[in-house]
Amino acid sequence: MASRFRTDVWIDWCPGCGDFGIVAAMHKAFAELNLEPERLAVVSGIGCSGKTPHFINANGVHTLHGRGIAFATGIKLANPELTVVVNGGDGDLLGIGMAHFVALGRRNLDIAVILHNNQVYGLTKGQASPTLKKGDKPKSLPVPNAQDPVNPIAIAVSAGFTFVARGYSSWVDHLKELIKAAINHRGAALVEVLQPCVTYNDLYTVDYYKDKLYKLEEEPGWDPVVRSPEETEEKMSRAIAKSREWGERIPVGVFYVNPYVEPYEDRIAKRNPTFSSVPPARQIIARNGGEPLLGREEFRKLFSDYIIKVKK
Ligand code: SF4
Ligand code: MG
Numbered sequence: 001m002a003s004r005f006r007t008d009v010w011i012d013w014c015p016g017c018g019d020f021g022i023v024a025a026m027h028k029a030f031a032e033l034n035l036e037p038e039r040l041a042v043v044s045g046i047g048c049s050g051k052t053p054h055f056i057n058a059n060g061v062h063t064l065h066g067r068g069i070a071f072a073t074g075i076k077l078a079n080p081e082l083t084v085v086v087n088g089g090d091g092d093l094l095g096i097g098m099a100h101f102v103a104l105g106r107r108n109l110d111i112a113v114i115l116h117n118n119q120v121y122g123l124t125k126g127q128a129s130p131t132l133k134k135g136d137k138p139k140s141l142p143v144p145n146a147q148d149p150v151n152p153i154a155i156a157v158s159a160g161f162t163f164v165a166r167g168y169s170s171w172v173d174h175l176k177e178l179i180k181a182a183i184n185h186r187g188a189a190l191v192e193v194l195q196p197c198v199t200y201n202d203l204y205t206v207d208y209y210k211d212k213l214y215k216l217e218e219e220p221g222w223d224p225v226v227r228s229p230e231e232t233e234e235k236m237s238r239a240i241a242k243s244r245e246w247g248e249r250i251p252v253g254v255f256y257v258n259p260y261v262e263p264y265e266d267r268i269a270k271r272n273p274t275f276s277s278v279p280p281a282r283q284i285i286a287r288n289g290g291e292p293l294l295g296r297e298e299f300r301k302l303f304s305d306y307i308i309k310v311k312k
Contacts, residue, residue: 002027005037009054018169018195019048022116023055025167025175026085030058033180040083043072045097047089047123048197049116066097069104072111079281080265083183086113091121091129094150098130104188105159107264112182112189115152116169118197119204126200140200153243156190157236157256163189164239164256168213169196170206174252181254187263194252209250216242216253226258 005027013019030040040058044050046065053060059082063071068086076084086093093101093115104111119132126140130150137144156164163185167175175193182189194213196205216222226235239256269275286292294302 002031005030005057007055007057011051011055013048013051014199016196016198017048017122018118018193018197019052019116021169021172021175022049022087022114022193022195023052025169025172025179026052026056026114028172028176029179029183030056032176033183035083035183039081040085041072041075042085042087043068043075044087045089045092047092047116047121049087049089049092050123052087066092066095066100068092069097069100069111069113073100073104073107073109076109076111076265077268078279080110080276080279081281084111085183086111088113088115089122089129090115090117090119090131090152091127094130094152094155098150101155102159105156105161108160108162108187108261109264110186110188112179112185112191114179114182115190115192116195117152117192118195118201119149120197120201122197122200126197136203138201138203151240151243152190152192153255154240156192157239157243160188160261161190161256162187162258162261163254165190165254166192166194166243166252168194168209168252170209171213171252174215178254185257185259187258187261194250212248212250213252214249216251216255219251222253224254224256226256226260229260232258232260 037058042053042056042058043061044052045063045068050062053062061071068088072084072086117131120126120129120138120140128141128145132145132149134148135144153164153166163182165178167178178191182191226232235256242251242255245251
């Protein structure tokens with residue numbers, strides 16, 4: 001039951017915000033995957049999307065601006081048994097957090113990223129975010145945007161994400177299926193979600209998207225899955241080309257899946273064979289009764305190489 005993942009926290013997003021559809025899709029996806037709340041961690045940065053962990057009954061961390069992926073990386077490496085999901089906005093993940101976004105792709109760590117894309121910084125009154133097109137002037141801007149946008153799908157594919165999809169916040173059941181597929185995929189997964197900001201962005205509205213969106217899975221011949229390593233380049237190029245389609249028709253669905261790239265956890269496990277059986281979260285840090293395993297002097301010895309001694 002999706003209600004298992006709801007909380008009693010009052011949701012203070014603006015009425016009509018696309019974020020409601022995203023959190024509803026997450027509740028449903030987690031329930032249908034039979035996840036246990038204590039084995040799920042939802043991590044966010046700063047922005048309207050950053051509030052998401054408060055509305056999910058699971059482990060949640062509301063972290064610093066742009067640092068959701070960095071925190072999630074630490075969580076996943078400390079306890080690889082957890083399902084780890086990151087929520088972030090276009091400003092949060094593709095502005096200040098872009099370096100972490102790219103690093104996650106390079107590592108192919110098993111984390112699912114849900115990117116709330118509304119083309120503005122909603123929480124701080126609608127400034128242009130990295131996904132707003134040049135020349136666009138939503139009502140929150142005094143003059144048209146002077147910068148070119150970034151393309152989240154193209155960046156994710158290029159950086160090394162091995163599952164890349166796009167959903168729409170009003171198509172909750174379709175989005176739910178994308179989130180489930182992203183979580184089931186072993187490796188770095190991105191679900192970009194087109195999410196109208198009803199308060200600050202009067203360009204990319206429900207009406208704007210209404211007759212433009214179409215599902216890739218209904219497109220004859222569309223196959224986003226890399227079927228052999230030799231197909232990688234071709235499938236990457238097709239996904240990037242498809243992601244540039246933005247006009248009378250805008251695609252949603254799965255753009256790219258590559259099952260042939262080794263997840264980062266497996267690379268670490270090869271280097272450190274105890275990583276899988278005794279990951280950091282399972283290592284003993286205290287004796288029975290709670291006394292720390294290392295005493296003060298032992299800690300001092302352990303860190304002595306790193307203590308900077310100041311000459312008097
Ligand atoms: Fe949603 Fe925009 Fe309101 Fe933020 S400001 S809650 S993105 S409608
Ligand atoms: Mg935003």
